[in-house]
Amino acid sequence: MEEASSFLHVTSPLVLSVTTLIIAVLCNLIRHLKNASKWPVIVNKESVLRLLGIRLGDIPTTVIMDSAVAVDALVRRADAFSDRPAGGGATTIISNGRLQIITTVPYGPHWVALRRNLSSEAFHPVRGLARAAPHRARALAALVADIAARSASTSAGGGGGAVPVRECLYAALFALNAATCFSDGVVDGERVEAMRAAQQEFLRILPSFRVFATFQKVAKLLYRDRWNQLVHCRRRQEELYLPLIRERQERRGNTKTTASYVDTLLDLEVPDKGDPPHGRRKLNDGEMVGLVSEYLGAATGTVLAVLEWTLANLVLRPDVQSRLRREVEAAAAGAGGEASCAYLRAVVMESLRRHPPVPSVQRHMSRDVVVGSTPVARGTLVNFSLEEVGRDGKIWTFPEEFIPERFMPGGEGEGVRLTIGTKEATKVMMMPFGAGRRICPGMGYTILHIEYFLANLITAFEWHPLEAEEVNLKADHGFFTTMFHPLQARVVPRVRQS
Numbered sequence: 001m002e003e004a005s006s007f008l009h010v011t012s013p014l015v016l017s018v019t020t021l022i023i024a025v026l027c028n029l030i031r032h033l034k035n036a037s038k039w040p041v042i043v044n045k046e047s048v049l050r051l052l053g054i055r056l057g058d059i060p061t062t063v064i065m066d067s068a069v070a071v072d073a074l075v076r077r078a079d080a081f082s083d084r085p086a087g088g089g090a091t092t093i094i095s096n097g098r099l100q101i102i103t104t105v106p107y108g109p110h111w112v113a114l115r116r117n118l119s120s121e122a123f124h125p126v127r128g129l130a131r132a133a134p135h136r137a138r139a140l141a142a143l144v145a146d147i148a149a150r151s152a153s154t155s156a157g158g159g160g161g162a163v164p165v166r167e168c169l170y171a172a173l174f175a176l177n178a179a180t181c182f183s184d185g186v187v188d189g190e191r192v193e194a195m196r197a198a199q200q201e202f203l204r205i206l207p208s209f210r211v212f213a214t215f216q217k218v219a220k221l222l223y224r225d226r227w228n229q230l231v232h233c234r235r236r237q238e239e240l241y242l243p244l245i246r247e248r249q250e251r252r253g254n255t256k257t258t259a260s261y262v263d264t265l266l267d268l269e270v271p272d273k274g275d276p277p278h279g280r281r282k283l284n285d286g287e288m289v290g291l292v293s294e295y296l297g298a299a300t301g302t303v304l305a306v307l308e309w310t311l312a313n314l315v316l317r318p319d320v321q322s323r324l325r326r327e328v329e330a331a332a333a334g335a336g337g338e339a340s341c342a343y344l345r346a347v348v349m350e351s352l353r354r355h356p357p358v359p360s361v362q363r364h365m366s367r368d369v370v371v372g373s374t375p376v377a378r379g380t381l382v383n384f385s386l387e388e389v390g391r392d393g394k395i396w397t398f399p400e401e402f403i404p405e406r407f408m409p410g411g412e413g414e415g416v417r418l419t420i421g422t423k424e425a426t427k428v429m430m431m432p433f434g435a436g437r438r439i440c441p442g443m444g445y446t447i448l449h450i451e452y453f454l455a456n457l458i459t460a461f462e463w464h465p466l467e468a469e470e471v472n473l474k475a476d477h478g479f480f481t482t483m484f485h486p487l488q489a490r491v492v493p494r495v496r497q498s
């Protein structure tokens with residue numbers, strides 16, 4: 001556990017007295033001069049603000065790396081650990097807290113309504129996930145055809161050519177999520193492509209909007225270009241999503257047919273916080289756009305990251321790849337019953353342990369608490385590192401290695417579960433989906449899709465390294481943790497045994 005606040009934080013620059021401000025600046029200046037080995041290095045807006053002791057968007061944070069402390073806080077003391085920091089998402093930032101999505105809404109009746117809609121309607125095993133089966137099959141067929149075509153076009157001598165794996169996965173997964181979001185027939189290829197490009201750009205720059213999370217008025221003045229970029233991105237999303245939402249609304253007419261996430265949002269009612277409160281109300285356009293963006297972003301980015309990391313490890317480990325293929329083919333041929341896909345699950349678990357796409361979760365403290373043995377003040381953040389839990393050398397042997405066997409019978413990870421109950425007796429060994437009330441609602445959806453695509457991709461193709469380029473597992477810590485060097489592989493189509 002460690003304290004991560006190193007600079008003096010000005011609580012509210014607009015209300016500080018001049019004397020206090022001068023003292024704060026002098027303290028920071030002395031601290032900087034003491035610590036600076038090469039001074040001044042670069043004088044830019046950020047360094048000047050730091051000198052003044054102002055770090056916009058930065059709130060004092062306590063970092064927790066211990067799994068037992070994390071579970072005690074997130075699960076057993078959920079009352080105090082169920083809110084995320086305000087201003088965490090673009091929708092909330094741009095509306096100055098008026099509009100909320102699931103990720104940002106404070107714990108309470110509004111959160112219950114939004115969250116229940118996603119997990120009990122859109123991701124309901126029958127009403128949601130099973131209904132999406134034709135979309136999944138179509139996305140897989142398009143993906144396999146895309147990879148085969150790219151492999152053939154770059155292949156010399158029929159040995160399988162270089163394939164930009166991330167590009168292929170992104171196109172297929174985004175199309176699948178657009179179909180489950182807006183339903184069949186509403187989105188054509190061109191519009192899907194435009195939405196994919198906008199969403200990808202949005203996620204790329206999203207972390208930089210953090211400066212607007214605190215002292216927004218000051219931040220807007222200082223980072224005018226960045227603010228304009230945020231407004232531009234948001235307008236683009238509105239241009240793309242609102243016509244599709246309206247189209248879907250018209251097609252449904254007065255029927256209550258539910259075939260997509262947008263359908264569930266159109267029917268949803270949330271508590272009305274008007275003054276005085278007015279019972280329940282429908283979602284407005286701004287909320288709809290934010291929720292659609294959240295769905296498309298989360299459902300595509302996370303599954304894409306896990307699939308890419310997994311395939312990269314399979315390229316590096318031909319032995320694991322062969323064992324997985326043998327298992328999947330035997331299961332498809334009807335041998336071994338249900339337990340026969342245990343190795344597929346072990347590969348996915350090992351990938352989630354070693355490369356969690358969401359590296360940490362944050363909670364905002366609305367009162368003073370003690371986490372482990374550290375006092376944490378009201379108004380500050382606690383950051384729980386999911387990455388560190390999965391790579392803890394006290395829990396896992398050779399934690400940096402990719403060893404799916406550890407999740408097989410007799411292995412140290414046998415029986416590890418991803419959900420953590422309040423009465424959990426067993427030690428928590430990994431938590432890639434977070435924990436407590438705000439645990440990821442997309443877990444079932446994710447596991448289903450990763451296993452489905454992985455099993456099919458591994459039997460349709462052989463995955464090899466490129467001769468000229470080694471697979472590099474360096475991570476890029478953007479909005480999601482992805483491969484810094486997008487995976488390129490030599491992919492050889494297989495003739496399936498019937």
Ligand code: HEM
Nearest residue numbers: 102103295298299302358361433434435438439440442446
């Ligand atoms: C590999 C796949 C995924 C991983 C590793 C993942 C991870 C996470 C994590 C760590 C959190 C924070 C949990 C916490 O604060 O305790 C979260 C929240 C969330 N995830 Fe996922 N996620 C994945 C897939 C998805 C998918 C497919 C969706 C579908 C839209 C989704 C939607 C959400 C939402 C809406 C939240 C906020 C929940 C709330 O605040 O109540 N995630 N996810």
